[in-house]
Amino acid sequence: MGPRGTGGRAGRAGAPAPGWTCLLPLLLCTALRSLRASPGSEVNLLDSRTVMGDLGWIAYPKNGWEEIGEVDENYAPIHTYQVCKVMEQNQNNWLLTSWISNEGASRIFIELKFTLRDCNSLPGGLGTCKETFNMYYFESDDEDGRNIKENQYIKIDTIAADESFTELDLGDRVMKLNTEVRDVGPLTKKGFYLAFQDVGACIALVSVRVYYKKCPSVIRNLARFPDTITGADSSQLLEVSGVCINHSVTEEAPKMHCSAEGEWLVPIGKCLCKAGYEEKNNTCQVCRPGFFKASPHSPSCSKCPPHSYTLDEASTSCLCEEHYFRKESDPPTMACTTPSPVSSVKKGKITKNSISLSWQEPDRPNGIILEYEIKYFEKDQETSYTIIKSKETAITADGLKPGAAYVFQIRARTAAGYGGFSRRFEFETSPVLAASSDQSQIPIIVVSVTVGVILLAVVIGFLLSGSCCDHGCGWASSLRAVAYPSLTWRCGYSKAKQDPEEEKMHFHNGHIKLPGVRTYIDPHTYEDPNQAVHEFAKEIEASCITIERVIGAGEFGEVCSGRLKLQGKREFPVAIKTLKVGYTEKQRRDFLGEASIMGQFDHPNIIHLEGVVTKSKPVMIVTEYMENGSLDTFLKKNDGQFTVIQLVGMLRGIASGMKYLSDMGYVHRDLAARNILINSNLVCKVSDFGLSRVLEDDPEAAYTTRGGKIPIRWTAPEAIAFRKFTSASDVWSYGIVMWEVMSYGERPYWEMTNQDVIKAVEEGYRLPSPMDCPAALYQLMLDCWQKDRNSRPKFDEIVSMLDKLIRNPSSLKTLVNASSRVSNLLVEHSPVGSGAYRSVGEWLEAIKMGRYTEIFMENGYSSMDAVAQVTLE
Numbered sequence: 001m002g003p004r005g006t007g008g009r010a011g012r013a014g015a016p017a018p019g020w021t022c023l024l025p026l027l028l029c030t031a032l033r034s035l036r037a038s039p040g041s042e043v044n045l046l047d048s049r050t051v052m053g054d055l056g057w058i059a060y061p062k063n064g065w066e067e068i069g070e071v072d073e074n075y076a077p078i079h080t081y082q083v084c085k086v087m088e089q090n091q092n093n094w095l096l097t098s099w100i101s102n103e104g105a106s107r108i109f110i111e112l113k114f115t116l117r118d119c120n121s122l123p124g125g126l127g128t129c130k131e132t133f134n135m136y137y138f139e140s141d142d143e144d145g146r147n148i149k150e151n152q153y154i155k156i157d158t159i160a161a162d163e164s165f166t167e168l169d170l171g172d173r174v175m176k177l178n179t180e181v182r183d184v185g186p187l188t189k190k191g192f193y194l195a196f197q198d199v200g201a202c203i204a205l206v207s208v209r210v211y212y213k214k215c216p217s218v219i220r221n222l223a224r225f226p227d228t229i230t231g232a233d234s235s236q237l238l239e240v241s242g243v244c245i246n247h248s249v250t251e252e253a254p255k256m257h258c259s260a261e262g263e264w265l266v267p268i269g270k271c272l273c274k275a276g277y278e279e280k281n282n283t284c285q286v287c288r289p290g291f292f293k294a295s296p297h298s299p300s301c302s303k304c305p306p307h308s309y310t311l312d313e314a315s316t317s318c319l320c321e322e323h324y325f326r327k328e329s330d331p332p333t334m335a336c337t338t339p340s341p342v343s344s345v346k347k348g349k350i351t352k353n354s355i356s357l358s359w360q361e362p363d364r365p366n367g368i369i370l371e372y373e374i375k376y377f378e379k380d381q382e383t384s385y386t387i388i389k390s391k392e393t394a395i396t397a398d399g400l401k402p403g404a405a406y407v408f409q410i411r412a413r414t415a416a417g418y419g420g421f422s423r424r425f426e427f428e429t430s431p432v433l434a435a436s437s438d439q440s441q442i443p444i445i446v447v448s449v450t451v452g453v454i455l456l457a458v459v460i461g462f463l464l465s466g467s468c469c470d471h472g473c474g475w476a477s478s479l480r481a482v483a484y485p486s487l488t489w490r491c492g493y494s495k496a497k498q499d500p501e502e503e504k505m506h507f508h509n510g511h512i513k514l515p516g517v518r519t520y521i522d523p524h525t526y527e528d529p530n531q532a533v534h535e536f537a538k539e540i541e542a543s544c545i546t547i548e549r550v551i552g553a554g555e556f557g558e559v560c561s562g563r564l565k566l567q568g569k570r571e572f573p574v575a576i577k578t579l580k581v582g583y584t585e586k587q588r589r590d591f592l593g594e595a596s597i598m599g600q601f602d603h604p605n606i607i608h609l610e611g612v613v614t615k616s617k618p619v620m621i622v623t624e625y626m627e628n629g630s631l632d633t634f635l636k637k638n639d640g641q642f643t644v645i646q647l648v649g650m651l652r653g654i655a656s657g658m659k660y661l662s663d664m665g666y667v668h669r670d671l672a673a674r675n676i677l678i679n680s681n682l683v684c685k686v687s688d689f690g691l692s693r694v695l696e697d698d699p700e701a702a703y704t705t706r707g708g709k710i711p712i713r714w715t716a717p718e719a720i721a722f723r724k725f726t727s728a729s730d731v732w733s734y735g736i737v738m739w740e741v742m743s744y745g746e747r748p749y750w751e752m753t754n755q756d757v758i759k760a761v762e763e764g765y766r767l768p769s770p771m772d773c774p775a776a777l778y779q780l781m782l783d784c785w786q787k788d789r790n791s792r793p794k795f796d797e798i799v800s801m802l803d804k805l806i807r808n809p810s811s812l813k814t815l816v817n818a819s820s821r822v823s824n825l826l827v828e829h830s831p832v833g834s835g836a837y838r839s840v841g842e843w844l845e846a847i848k849m850g851r852y853t854e855i856f857m858e859n860g861y862s863s864m865d866a867v868a869q870v871t872l873e
């Protein structure tokens with residue numbers, strides 16, 4: 001058969017088959033309700049149900065297939081073709097579809113929905129009735145192929161009904177809708193026609209759906225795979241490459257396989273969200289501020305590690321907060337830290353009162369370790385603890401209870417601040433052995449006491465024969481120590497000497513037990529000055545001291561250097577002040593008074609008293625030895641030799657010592673560089689604690705109009721004027737010491753007379769900035785020289801300020817600008833500036849220095865402009 005001619009189309013409302021066909025439309029409606037939409041991976045090329053207008057199908061012969069007007073469950077018209085020539089012989093009815101584009105698919109599927117009448121249910125022996133029909137296709141690139149002959153169609157299949165219906169079904173109004181699907185391929189042309197051949201059945205073709213299958217576009221492993229039409233072969237797997245989605249990168253080339261059924265199979269390779277993005281719902285989403293992702297391999301955005309931050313989206317790392325650091329070699333996931341904790345702590349020597357510890361610098365100190373803080377407390381007594389600060393990696397905690405357990409924790413400090421405390425380390429002091437239980441010691445004690453008594457007699461005899469410093473320091477005492485070396489074994493007291501680099505603080509219930517809480521006791525308050533000295537100073541056996549040489553002259557006698565050997569301790573250098581022979585009782589009292597004061601102090605920046613010798617002559621005060629002597633001489637000797645940081649370090653030490661003294665309620669009254677001692681580590685310590693404080697011993701001290709002896713250049717105006725000596729007046733003196741230090745021991749106010757100094761200062765003039773002095777330091781000096789003593793900074797503020805400068809050395813780079821530095825001899829801080837004067841003479845008169853006018857003129861400084869050019873040099 002062929003579509004003979006292009007003629008007639010099936011009429012929309014042909015005459016129904018007699019008898020039962022009239023019922024067909026109603027039943028179809030019921031059947032249509034079961035039609036389902038096609039699955040997503042199928043792409044329809046034709047769906048007869050969805051075509052609203054003319055389908056354009058052709059029936060041949062015209063009285064064969066006819067289109068009947070039907071509506072679906074929504075009363076939308078649908079195209080249904082029926083044929084029912086069961087009564088007639090030799091049927092050959094063709095229904096040809098219009099041209100269907102295959103849209104590139106090489107395998108297509110045809111789904112038919114139809115009803116078919118059971119031949120047996122037809123009345124009368126119907127030998128002609130059939131229960132199948134045939135389906136054909138013909139490929140063509142365009143619509144021209146429609147006029148082909150029947151025999152050019154290629155048969156797809158004979159379609160039989162799974163279920164046919166009977167008269168009974170009609171009666172029950174149950175329609176049996178058949179669905180048959182066939183596939184065709186490979187197709188090679190752009191499109192095709194389908195044809196349905198009826199050979200004498202009773203059929204209603206309810207819908208024809210033609211489709212191909214595809215693997216739908218999908219994102220898998222962060223790669224996008226496009227819509228992919230399945231292969232022509234029903235068992236073929238198509239390999240498809242994926243493309244990494246936005247903000248992702250290829251980890252391994254992504255691939256998947258598209259099956260003939262339109263399913264994606266066997267994914268290979270993958271993409272990863274790039275740094276700064278994380279995977280969420282198959283997309284790469286940006287890391288929010290505060291979160292980061294360092295690498296594509298990190299699973300997700302992470303919160304910035306402790307002490308770091310980021311304000312940006314898509315961050316790949318976080319920045320460390322101020323004062324926190326991360327090594328370059330550290331991963332960005334690492335927290336920014338201050339120094340890492342000390343981990344290995346070893347116990348050293350343990351006695352009944354002390355525990356020595358040592359530890360190793362942390363592996364990751366995050367900078368140079370400035371010092372360690374060692375916290376310790378008696379076990380289960382955590383509320384009362386002691387903190388020692390040390391620059392060394394070893395300390396000795398002394399003053400402990402015998403036989404008690406102590407808990408230690410250590411932390412390091414760098415420029416970044418303190419690191420975390422180490423874990424707790426617990427050590428026990430040695431127990432005290434009970435006399436009764438230590439019978440074995442008795443013979444030793446007996447022998448020791450006997451030997452001791454004999455030796456004591458020898459020593460007393462020897463000491464009575466003359467005193468070391470009376471005969472000059474040095475050979476005599478050295479010889480004695482050499483001649484009687486065994487004397488040293490039972491020497492004096494044993495008090496652990498605190499490392500000059502150490503600072504010790506005690507805390508109770510979270511509050512620092514400030515040294516100020518323990519106030520300084522004026523030895524004058526003791527009726528018997530001897531009692532005061534023994535309250536605060538330890539008595540040392542003279543035999544423990546080896547005097548080596550005279551290093552200076554004090555008010556009461558020579559000052560010597562030497563060595564002290566105390567029992568159980570290594571010999572160490574000391575300074576020894578002696579009281580000259582023929583002293584009066586008052587001189588003795590005043591001399592020892594300094595020891596009574598010094599003995600009350602315990603601070604790394606206060607000269608440390610080792611003890612006194614009062615039971616033999618000469619009477620001596622023994623202090624720690626400061627290798628570099630007094631600060632003013634030392635600076636003069638080393639003019640220009642130190643970095644600003646070293647100088648500020650010295651000032652910090654002095655301020656710290658003064659803070660301690662003011663906390664103790666002690667007013668020094670004679671703070672000056674000459675009264676500061678400096679050791680080989682450049683640690684400065686405040687010294688000279690004369691008892692009377694009338695400053696008899698200070699060559700700088702001058703009598704004031706009120707009769708007091710005062711070091712004018714160092715003293716605050718209110719102290720000069722009405723003896724108002726306070727810590728605030730010490731602060732003024734500290735400002736002068738700052739000036740001395742920054743100018744390497746220059747004499748304050750140079751050769752001005754004391755009277756001129758008093759007047760100039762009264763009138764608001766102040767020392768100019770030393771050469772190359774950081775502006776911040778000069779400003780601090782000026783602050784210390786505020787006329788109103790309450791406006792001056794306190795020592796703790798000075799210490800903090802210097803600490804800040806040390807921590808941030810760049811703040812010291814700004815120097816006082818050269819022209820403002822020394823445009824005149826003194827910097828005027830009164831409202832009247834030097835610019836107000838018409839001549840140099842007028843200006844010098846105004847600052848009560850008129851007598852220097854001639855010198856200025858002789859040296860060419862005849863105008864205020866010329867004076868303004870004067871530099872310190």
Ligand code: ACK
Nearest residue numbers: 552553559575623624625626629630633
């Ligand atoms: O500048 P100097 O060498 O340091 O000279 C004086 C001298 O003694 C008279 O006071 C020195 N001096 C005082 N105490 C000590 C000490 N503890 N250590 C070293 N030298 C000292 C001071």
